[in-house]
Amino acid sequence: MKIVDAKVIVCCPGRNFVTLKLTTEDGVYGLGDATLNGRELAVASYLKDYVIPLLIGRDARRIEDTWQYFYKGAYWRRGPVTMSAIAAVDTALWDIKGKVMNAPLYQLLGGASRDAVLVYGHASGSGIEETVQAAAHYIKGGYKAIRAQSGIPGLPSTYGVGRGVMYYEPAEKDAPPENSWSSEAYMNFVPSLFARLRKEFGNELHLLHDVHHRLTPMEAARLGKELEPHHLFWLEDPTPAELQEGFRLIRQHTTTPLAVGEVFNTIYDCQQLIQEQLIDYIRTTVVHAGGITHLRRIANLAEMYQVRTGSHGATDLSPVCMGAALHFDLSVHNFGIQEYMKHTDETDRVFPHAYKFENGLMHPGDAPGLGVDIEEELAAKYPYAVAYLPVNRKLDGTMHNW
Ligand code: KDG
Numbered sequence: 509m510k511i512v513d514a515k516v517i518v519c520c521p522g523r524n525f526v527t528l529k530l531t532t533e534d535g536v537y538g539l540g541d542a543t544l545n546g547r548e549l550a551v552a553s554y555l556k557d558y559v560i561p562l563l564i565g566r567d568a569r570r571i572e573d574t575w576q577y578f579y580k581g582a583y584w585r586r587g588p589v590t591m592s593a594i595a596a597v598d599t600a601l602w603d604i605k606g607k608v609m610n611a612p613l614y615q616l617l618g619g620a621s622r623d624a625v626l627v628y629g630h631a632s633g634s635g636i637e638e639t640v641q642a643a644a645h646y647i648k649g650g651y652k653a654i655r656a657q658s659g660i661p662g663l664p665s666t667y668g669v670g671r672g673v674m675y676y677e678p679a680e681k682d683a684p685p686e687n688s689w690s691s692e693a694y695m696n697f698v699p700s701l702f703a704r705l706r707k708e709f710g711n712e713l714h715l716l717h718d719v720h721h722r723l724t725p726m727e728a729a730r731l732g733k734e735l736e737p738h739h740l741f742w743l744e745d746p747t748p749a750e751l752q753e754g755f756r757l758i759r760q761h762t763t764t765p766l767a768v769g770e771v772f773n774t775i776y777d778c779q780q781l782i783q784e785q786l787i788d789y790i791r792t793t794v795v796h797a798g799g800i801t802h803l804r805r806i807a808n809l810a811e812m813y814q815v816r817t818g819s820h821g822a823t824d825l826s827p828v829c830m831g832a833a834l835h836f837d838l839s840v841h842n843f844g845i846q847e848y849m850k851h852t853d854e855t856d857r858v859f860p861h862a863y864k865f866e867n868g869l870m871h872p873g874d875a876p877g878l879g880v881d882i883e884e885e886l887a888a889k890y891p892y893a894v895a896y897l898p899v900n901r902k903l904d905g906t907m908h909n910w
């Protein structure tokens with residue numbers, strides 16, 4: 509079953525997406541998400557200039573061999589551009605396999621391990637009361653798990669404050685916005701946000717929080733400790749994880765569960781974190797960590813150490829990735845939770861999909877393959893527009909982690 513056509517579709521229905529479409533000699537096609545927020549065209553070029561010429565004529569059934577061919581064959585391994593490109597190929601091949609077998613992808617991955625997938629949404633506001641209102645909105649919509657972020661008194665802008673109640677979009681057209689940051693102001697404020705949320709909503713609701721790599725390990729240890737009375741589901745990216753051993757220090761001081769990994773590309777980025785049980789949830793996702801094939805490998809390692817999955821699912825991951833993630837989540841034994849941010853209506857029109865949200869849970873649907881399509885003519889009406897993620901500086905102007 510030869511691959512005879514491969515196309516990279518770049519579109520911007522509200523935000524930029526890069527999609528790979530592979531077609532076989534029998535006319536069956538598969539899709540893969542290749543979106544790397546703020547660096548989209550680098551992956552599009554990697555695919556067009558280096559991957560597609562080698563894909564044409566390959567047997568679409570050989571998913572594992574194709575993965576190894578592009579991972580080992582490039583010589584230059586890992587990195588977000590390479591791994592997003594490999595992910596797109598891998599996802600499209602799984603989509604094709606599902607369509608050929610006339611089965612939803614999760615059936616090929618061992619079948620459903622659960623009835624549906626627990627997801628969390630984002631509640632954010634410019635201050636505590638607005639965040640409480642946003643959380644109430646999500647609860648009304650059926651959510652059982654909510655990530656809460658809030659503007660910090662004294663700081664003009666901060667991470668995670670959305671656009672409208674249901675949407676969040678950090679990338680801005682043209683030049684990167686500059687945010688300002690004070691770890692002291694942040695740490696002094698966050699426990700009061702969660703105290704208020706618990707007071708308002710009680711103990712049953714799952715509450716999550718994203719630090720977005722902004723603290724040192726010792727600062728993160730303090731925050732984790734102070735949040736303990738509020739029983740978070742997880743504290744995400746408390747410190748940059750290039751220094752995996754930095755998590756040992758956090759772990760020694762707090763029982764608040766830790767989640768890491770949305771910027772990881774391979775199993776080697778989280779090997780130590782998992783094997784030393786320094787984290788509770790691994791957030792690697794289909795598009796940035798080498799596709800379904802590699803994500804399953806990470807999940808299998810994590811299972812041995814009682815680490816559960818919690819894949820990244822922000823809106824810069826396209827509906828193609830969301831569909832793939834839900835098949836993975838439904839099937840993998842050590843699933844924990846899935847991030848879910850609603851795409852805009854124009855994005856959903858470009859990518860019609862079978863997955864559904866109901867009562868705080870999601871299901872990928874039973875359409876063959878991924879169950880996600882692309883309306884190419886409509887996509888063409890939304891041309892690419894350069895957009896950058898923000899950068900972050902401390903109050904004295906020092907460049908910090910965004
Ligand atoms: O592209 C970057 C965003 O996806 C990221 O900032 C969102 O941290 C994020 C999250 O947890 O969804």
Ligand code: MG
Nearest residue numbers: 718744745770
């Ligand atoms: Mg995050």
